[in-house]
Amino acid sequence: MLVGNIYVISAIAVVGGGLFGFDISSMSAQLNEQSYLCYFNQGPKGPPFTDEKCSGPHTMVQGGITASMAAGSWLGALISGILSDRLGRKYTIMIGCLIWIVGSTIICASQNIGMLIVGRVINGLAVGIESAQVPVYISELAPPSKRGRLVGVQQWAITWGILTMFYISYGCSYIGEKDFRGWKAAAWRVPWALQMIPAIFLFLGMMVLPESPRWLARKDRWEEAQSVLALVHAKGDLHHPFVALELQDIRNTCDFESQNRHVTYLDLFKPRMIHRxxxxxxxxxxxxxxxxxxxxxxxxxxxxxxGYSGDANLLASSIQYIINVIMTLPALMWMDRWGRRPTLLVGATFMAIWMYANAGIMATYGTVVEGGVGNVAAQSMEVKGPPSKALIACTYLFVASYAPTWGPVSWVYPPELFPLHLRGKGVSLSTSGNWAFNTALGLFTPEAFANIKWRTYLVFGIFNTAMFFHVLFLFPETAGKTLEETEAMFEDPDGIPYIGTPAWKTRISTHKVAQMEQGHVGDLEAKAVPGSASPGVGQESGSSSEPGIGSGSGSGNGTKTKEG
Structure with a gap:
């Protein structure tokens, strides 16, 4: 018996995002822990850990350890598109769970840095698969008016994974003594073993979830696709108007794309696809x-x-993880009303402000510490007194700005951009970009703090400024549109060639889609949507037919407007 409640489906599937969160805090919580620093010590006297104060791995090596997971995720994201197209979204996610269990086993059993890196690369493969395909899976099942909220839950799961693993690691830090003689490796082995639990839960949970109806349709399994749509959107009613409408959307899209059954990543770079x-x-x-x-x-x-050290450092750090969890909630509740564009623009603005503020505080009040605070080269400066509190406050405010904006939208947005036949590969390529830069930043950050110091914040402030203008001019609004309707926005014959409707002219259409989901199809068929300029579903770009709102990839929701 398959589960049909979309909220339950999303709650289970987004545990894949929790795996990413577990990895983030399992590493950040260990960076200053005596057991980790001594076991993987590369300090002046190195193994067998005879330093009076273990300094841990060298700066570049630590960057490599951190970045190794992201490097594996980059590869995992790329191969996930191929797996997803062949095996389906559901079974691809389950494969990712098995890979995570293998990687976590190697990590918690690590005997040296090399083994730790191998385990993190394998874990990264799993995270890359899950982070690319969970949003695709949910977006292809979710009703359009709730898609942002449901896919965005993945980001919330990431924040919960970060918070949970951080406190598990904090509790396990009390295993053994917190000095260079009495530490025990179990302080980091135990939390890294426990991170297998959510993967086991996700694997078992996916067994009772349906496959994506859009993937089933592409495999010509139409009866199964209809059954899944009815199960998820109409409590099993195969004749519900929205089920018929959604199925016709998918059918017309599949018919239109039937000549594109065999696609490769190169198709993403063809003229009509390069913009998205x-x-x-x-x-x-x-x-x-x-x-x-x-x-x-x-x-x-x-x-x-x-100026924080020991338990005080861990507790102060954990506050930002709590902020991350709480501040993600507003996006889940109102993202589909706010829209994607305003959310991204506001987030970029505030994050730039806090990064510039941190750069100014460090440059003005910070003092350089030779060898780094606690002999850790990446901790190259020290700030005391009120400026240190301002630095922490700006850090918290940065997290509070990211959590309801770029955090959830970054997972919601890519699946909404691509047509059905390229969605799996398009999202996997997009997600691979996440992990490629995650890898680079994992390597860059320790070296940046050690060498360019406060200017590290300045670099990120400039990035946040640049992304504001990129979104302003080139990121269209996708909130409230069916996936097929979004396709027509990019194919708008009256828009910019190869781009479609200009980004700043796109708007949210949640009210219209909500009517569809409630079965008010007749009202929608009776009138066209004001300002709609895209062809109806199943119509080729450039068709002279009137725009419509019912059954397909038109800028409405697919059913053509009645003529006359």
């Missing part, structure tokens, strides 16, 4: 260049420079 490919890719790239994951991975280093 670049937008999707930069959606994920910019989400990394905000500097948020730097705050997540290396926050204990930032707070060490603000």
């Amino acid at each position: 490919t670049v937008v999707g890719l930069f959606m994920q790239i910019w989400s990394q260049l905000t500097g948020m994951n730097v705050m997540m991975y290396y926050i204990t280093n930032v707070f060490a420079m603000a």
